[in-house]
Amino acid sequence: xxxxxxxxxxxxxxxxxxxxxxxxxxxxxxxxxxxQEHADCLNTNGLRVSGKSSLQTPVxxxxxxxxxxxxxxxxIATKTTAVEASAQxxxxxxxxxxIMTVQNGxxxxxxxxxxxxxxxxxxxxxxxxxxxxxxHVEYELDTSTWLGPWVEGRAxxxxxxxxxxxxxxxxxxxxxxxxxxxAQWSKLIFNAVVNSVAALSDLPHVEAYARQKxxxxxxxxxxxxxxxxxxxxxxxxxxxxxxxxxxNVEATSHGQTGNEDxxxxxxxxxxxxxxxLTEIDWITGSIVREAASAGVPAPINETLYRLxxxxxxxxxxxxx
Amino acid sequence: xxVCxxxxxxxxxxxxxxxxxxxxIEVWAYDPYEPHVNAINENGLRLTGLSDIVVPVxxxxxxxxxxxxxxxxxAAKTLHTRPAMEATAHIFRDGAVCSVQNGxxxxxxIAEYVPRVILxxxxxxxxxxxxxxVNHDTGGKTxxxxxxxxxxxxxxxxxxxxxxxxxxxNIVPMQDAxxALWTKLIFNAASNPMGALTRLxxxxxxxxxxxxxxxxxxxxxxxxIAAALDITLDSDPDALLDxxxxxxxxxxxxxxxxxxxxxxxxxxALNGGIARxxxxxxxxxxxxxxxxxxxxxxxxxxxxxxxxxxKP
Numbered sequence: 326x327x328x329x330x331x332x333x334x335x336x337x338x339x340x341x342x343x344x345x346x347x348x349x350x351x352x353x354x355x356x357x358x359x360x361q362e363h364a365d366c367l368n369t370n371g372l373r374v375s376g377k378s379s380l381q382t383p384v385x386x387x388x389x390x391x392x393x394x395x396x397x398x399x400x401i402a403t404k405t406t407a408v409e410a411s412a413q414x415x416x417x418x419x420x421x422x423x424i425m426t427v428q429n430g431x432x433x434x435x436x437x438x439x440x441x442x443x444x445x446x447x448x449x450x451x452x453x454x455x456x457x458x459x460x461h462v463e464y465e466l467d468t469s470t471w472l473g474p475w476v477e478g479r480a481x482x483x484x485x486x487x488x489x490x491x492x493x494x495x496x497x498x499x500x501x502x503x504x505x506x507x508a509q510w511s512k513l514i515f516n517a518v519v520n521s522v523a524a525l526s527d528l529p530h531v532e533a534y535a536r537q538k539x540x541x542x543x544x545x546x547x548x549x550x551x552x553x554x555x556x557x558x559x560x561x562x563x564x565x566x567x568x569x570x571x572x573n574v575e576a577t578s579h580g581q582t583g584n585e586d587x588x589x590x591x592x593x594x595x596x597x598x599x600x601x602l603t604e605i606d607w608i609t610g611s612i613v614r615e616a617a618s619a620g621v622p623a624p625i626n627e628t629l630y631r632l633x634x635x636x637x638x639x640x641x642x643x644x645x
Numbered sequence: 646x647x648v649c650x651x652x653x654x655x656x657x658x659x660x661x662x663x664x665x666x667x668x669x670i671e672v673w674a675y676d677p678y679e680p681h682v683n684a685i686n687e688n689g690l691r692l693t694g695l696s697d698i699v700v701p702v703x704x705x706x707x708x709x710x711x712x713x714x715x716x717x718x719x720a721a722k723t724l725h726t727r728p729a730m731e732a733t734a735h736i737f738r739d740g741a742v743c744s745v746q747n748g749x750x751x752x753x754x755i756a757e758y759v760p761r762v763i764l765x766x767x768x769x770x771x772x773x774x775x776x777x778x779v780n781h782d783t784g785g786k787t788x789x790x791x792x793x794x795x796x797x798x799x800x801x802x803x804x805x806x807x808x809x810x811x812x813x814x815n816i817v818p819m820q821d822a823x824x825a826l827w828t829k830l831i832f833n834a835a836s837n838p839m840g841a842l843t844r845l846x847x848x849x850x851x852x853x854x855x856x857x858x859x860x861x862x863x864x865x866x867x868x869x870i871a872a873a874l875d876i877t878l879d880s881d882p883d884a885l886l887d888x889x890x891x892x893x894x895x896x897x898x899x900x901x902x903x904x905x906x907x908x909x910x911x912x913x914a915l916n917g918g919i920a921r922x923x924x925x926x927x928x929x930x931x932x933x934x935x936x937x938x939x940x941x942x943x944x945x946x947x948x949x950x951x952x953x954x955x956k957p
Binding site: 541 | 844845849853854855856862913917920921931934935936937938940941942943945946
């Protein structure tokens with residue numbers, strides 16, 4: 326098993342901060358950020374993790390990768406919309422590192438591979454956190470991160486196992502798969518529908534998403550759209566790890582935290598409310614593109630995709 | 646002849662104003678909004694814009710104060726069809742009521758309350774600018790015909806059409822006006838939810854990548870239902886979408902206005918009606934169903950106390 330002594334997390338949002346804050350207890354944890362005051366704050370205060378973990382970790386932070394030294398593992402934890410810019414900054418650095426992407430959707434690995442010959446690990450994470458400040462993150466959902474070698478790259482399964490081991494020892498949860506696609510696609514199909522429907526309806530992910538009693542209950546739409554995604558996965562030769570519809574039923578039956586009053590606001594709805602560009606191109610857009618190249622119709626996903634794109638465009642309209 | 650307008654908002658007022666010009670017609674109006682009713686009774690109903698007239702209308706917010714009438718013209722929002730008919734049914738014990746509302750399903754509800762029903766669809770538009778004052782924005786035709794299975798006679802349809810035409814309206818009485826109704830229905834079912842979900846005026850929405858194609862698919866599903874019902878559309882709704890893009894590029898569809906004001910929309914009578922018939926007839930209408938579900942999800946998002954499981 327390969328020893329991973331030094332890590333670098335790129336992007337210290339809530340997911341990035343959770344990784345950096347935990348990894349500091351089992352490795353030398355460094356962080357590459359965009360803002361100088363963010364780096365200064367982390368270098369002065371370290372990272373505090375509250376909630377499901379209680380940690381205070383020193384980290385080395387910088388806006389310049391050259392100042393961070395080498396790393397065995399680099400985790401890119403920015404939004405999909407910032408992956409290209411992050412990968413550009415990594416070009417020529419961290420020559421001995423393995424790079425792990427944790428973004429939603431498909432396609433980030435290809436982007437990273439354009440900027441260096443690193444072994445690449447794909448991952449999807451189900452954990453969640455809430456960022457309280459530049460140096461304080463709350464660990465909310467302590468669910469797993471699934472990872473595996475990117476199928477088109479040169480990372481091996483044993484390497485994925487080393488990373489799984491490191492993350493588990495750090496106090497987070499991880500599970501390595503020889504082929505991540507079944508898990509990645511399960512989450513992709515789930516997110517493609519739940520995120521875009523939430524973005525358009527302004528409704529957090531609540532029980533209505535699984536309700537199918539009356540003719541026009543939202544569950545019908547969610548179910549039909551996920552069935553499209555499942556047909557696309559099948560046409561691409563991917564056998565799903567979990568049924569996205571059952572993931573939806575499970576997540577909304579008791580709230581993801583087991584709290585009856587909990588109403589999860591999917592990230593795409595947060596983005597829409599804040600008028601930030603969403604990850605729609607990487608998530609629902611992936612389903613639409615994969616459907617087109619597989620020759621499988623996905624009209625509902627395409628409608629959701631087009632509507633969210635047009636909604637983003639509405640922010641540039643006079644009087645809207 | 647006595648005619649009662651049921652729901653005297655923008656569209657209802659346009660009809661009231663046409664009839665109010667005629668000496669041989671007594672025009673009543675039922676509307677629950679008291680400031681509007683009071684203004685009409687004090688100053689008459691005033692139209693501005695394309696029309697510039699003031700006519701006498703007997704407006705009441707209590708339907709019990711309205712005498713029996715020969716005709717009713719209902720222009721209430723589809724959502725209010727049932728309560729409006731419950732309130733006014735006694736006025737039409739031996740009368741015929743004509744719907745000039747959006748979408749489908751209104752005539753069926755009206756037929757539960759009155760002996761004879763006239764189906765209708767109307768294109769003119771206006772908006773209320775102040776109590777008692779309505780701006781006449783655009784003109785257009787209104788098609789009316791007996792509604793099956795509870796029809797008014799063709800004589801009655803012609804009689805109502807004749808009065809409205811004498812009052813200056815552009816009315817087309819027909820044996821079967823469902824073609825016009827479905828043309829407008831399919832047009833509205835493509836333009837309204839797309840505007841409401843993208844938050845864009847009609848023309849701008851049309852010009853976003855892929856959106857026009859989704860509209861066309863919504864139209865195609867509607868056309869398939871119309872064909873199965875043996876209804877011949879009187880023009881192509883898809884061409885109307887392009888026409889609307891030309892003529893009303895910056896016009897916000899009414900459903901967009903509803904959504905921005907958190908008012909329950911007419912989705913049930915538009916896409917919801919098409920999807921319901923699709924289900925009954927076994928014809929696939931996946932996109933009309935999808936759009937209905939999202940808009941209903943959006944309406945549900947406004948009722949946070951329900952989805953948060955909070956007890957009052």
